[in-house]
Amino acid sequence: MTTLSGLVIRQQEPRNLEFPFERLDSYLTPVESFYIRSHFHAPGLQSDSYRLSVGGAVKNPLVLTYDELKSLPAKTVVATLECAGNSRVFLVPQKPGAQWELGAVGTAEWTGVPLAMLLDRAGLTDKACDVVLEGADRGQPAEPPKPPDPISYSRSVPLDKALEDVLIAYGMNGVDLPHDHGFPVRAIVPGHYGMASVKWLTQVLVLEEQFQGYWQTSDYAYWDEVDGIPVRRPLSEIKLKSEIARPATLEVVPKGQLYRVYGAAWGGTADIVSVELTTDGGLTWAATDFLDPIRPHAWRRWSYDWKTPDQPGRYTLMSRAKNAAGASQPDKFDERYFSYVVHHTLPIEVIVQ
Amino acid sequence: MTTLSGLVIRQQEPRNLEFPFERLDSYLTPVESFYIRSHFHAPGLQSDSYRLSVGGAVKNPLVLTYDELKSLPAKTVVATLECAGNSRVFLVPQKPGAQWELGAVGTAEWTGVPLAMLLDRAGLTDKACDVVLEGADRGQPAEPPKPPDPISYSRSVPLDKALEDVLIAYGMNGVDLPHDHGFPVRAIVPGHYGMASVKWLTQVLVLEEQFQGYWQTSDYAYWDEVDGIPVRRPLSEIKLKSEIARPATLEVVPKGQLYRVYGAAWGGTADIVSVELTTDGGLTWAATDFLDPIRPHAWRRWSYDWKTPDQPGRYTLMSRAKNAAGASQPDKFDERYFSYVVHHTLPIEVIVQ
Structure with a gap:
């Protein structure tokens, strides 16, 4: 990097x-x-x-x-x-x-x-x-x-x-x-x-x-x-959210190798206790590892070593944070917020080749 | 009528x-x-x-x-x-x-x-x-x-x-x-x-x-x-206002005769005690007569016998209500209301001929 x-x-x-x-x-x-x-x-x-x-x-x-x-x-x-x-x-x-x-x-x-x-x-x-x-x-x-x-x-x-x-x-x-x-x-x-x-x-x-x-x-x-x-x-409190920093949207990643997926999670009114990652568009989810401790009102970075597929193609990654109160990032946008509070699981499409 | x-x-x-x-x-x-x-x-x-x-x-x-x-x-x-x-x-x-x-x-x-x-x-x-x-x-x-x-x-x-x-x-x-x-x-x-x-x-x-x-x-x-x-x-309380019912906008009125101007006044948080009328675009104002008693939250109709000008032309009439608290209709719109509470003195243009 x-x-x-x-x-x-x-x-x-x-x-x-x-x-x-x-x-x-x-x-x-x-x-x-x-x-x-x-x-x-x-x-x-x-x-x-x-x-x-x-x-x-x-x-x-x-x-x-x-x-x-x-x-x-x-x-x-x-x-x-x-x-x-x-x-x-x-x-x-x-x-x-x-x-x-x-x-x-x-x-x-x-x-x-x-x-x-x-x-x-x-x-x-x-x-x-x-x-x-x-x-x-x-x-x-x-x-x-x-x-x-x-x-x-x-x-x-x-x-x-x-x-x-x-x-x-x-x-x-x-x-x-x-x-x-x-x-x-x-x-x-x-x-x-x-x-x-x-x-x-x-x-x-x-x-x-x-x-x-x-x-x-x-x-x-x-x-x-x-x-x-x-x-x-x-609007007031930041809602529970995680984001994928790497790979970036439409990033080309090599097939059949380890790639370190990296991101951060923050928000919500309770401690963030897990971030899960899907690399198959939401079919399966895997636990990621935190890089930072729990601290009030501060993010926790996380990473995950992804064994990229052998099959070239487009893959969709999403991360999902959960907190100690049992809350989870939603999977779609809440229209009551009109154009704010976009905290649902965001799809990141990558090209494996 | x-x-x-x-x-x-x-x-x-x-x-x-x-x-x-x-x-x-x-x-x-x-x-x-x-x-x-x-x-x-x-x-x-x-x-x-x-x-x-x-x-x-x-x-x-x-x-x-x-x-x-x-x-x-x-x-x-x-x-x-x-x-x-x-x-x-x-x-x-x-x-x-x-x-x-x-x-x-x-x-x-x-x-x-x-x-x-x-x-x-x-x-x-x-x-x-x-x-x-x-x-x-x-x-x-x-x-x-x-x-x-x-x-x-x-x-x-x-x-x-x-x-x-x-x-x-x-x-x-x-x-x-x-x-x-x-x-x-x-x-x-x-x-x-x-x-x-x-x-x-x-x-x-x-x-x-x-x-x-x-x-x-x-x-x-x-x-x-x-x-x-x-x-x-x-928005809540109706603001002090009066309106001219007759003559209507661009009504043709005969010159040099008596014309009974007629209208109503309402609103405000105190009794309406007078309605004045101008027939020269605001230069001079005359007192009108009430047709109805004071009653809370109800209008008072008023009238005024206007001796119309001998000189043909366009004339602008406006009425102005005052109440017992000393308030008077304003002479222009308050932009803080954007498109509501239009209670200023409204010009009614008539044709004397």
């Missing part, structure tokens, strides 16, 4: 680029290989003029500088981020949006201040229930229904999640956050799809109601049900 | 027809002149097999027949219903949706059982907060984002409103509800846009959360704000 750098462009501006997933070979994704998902033009924030305000349903609103944030007790966590639209290109018929393949996912070590610490300093009111994270990136969103004027990117996390493990991060894999990843400060919401980890974070706004912003309702939302009646809810 | 019957078709199927508003001449709109707004094909409910279920966050779920409903103590109320999209045709540029002119509004006497009585019999749980009204009409809604499968028309009212004055109605102007108006039973939510008064009502479902159904979020919703950030909220 030659280690090439470089990302695949899905949209030039705003910048949306993905990691070529067939190059997966490390637990932590290098900063320069980490997928970039932007909704608007990246704002040019400077660390010396940066301010983070914490307000709304709090007793003592705060405004913090970059240096003040960095002087607070820091915490470092590993978290896998996946774009909610990752693998959208596998949907048939095609759905609108960036045609992400397998690489709008990555794992990094994030360093920053627990949001709980800031909320504790600000002092929540009794009725606080939802925490809006607002970025400095601003524009007119695309999908209807949309507000008439430009808005800044914002997303909320329920108060219990905000207090549990959300990080106000300034470091990524030991370096300052790169510009495209939210410099100087972003949120990291471990276990939630990437849309929750607001980049270029400038405001934390505590609400006494459930936030019904654009990216909670029009976009990044799905149709749940209450007593059989569909109701719109914001 | 010849009294013609007949409605203007805006959509053949599902049936959407409006009252030709220039024919306004009674306080109560005759049943056959009342505007018809349907989202899907009208279901063919029969009174003898009809059932209304009351469930969800209640201690004793109920199922009532039509006869059982009619045997309960009845209440009759006057209420003006206006479609949230009424007057959409006045928007420039044109917005999608039925091109309602002035007549998707009407006033009737509704007879039925207070929803509060049914909820009292069912016994609300402590956490009850929102009441879903579900109709028997069913289909695939048009506007994104939409659920993948057909759904029945449903809308909620906040619990306090449900307990205040919502009626489970079976009578309209003293007769059984006509088929197109929801036979055998519909909801009447006085003071709210017509979308809340669910027709062909078959289920009342009490929720312990705010209902986020399709017609609360994707459709019949608007962009409010919380601390400057847009948030999506369901």
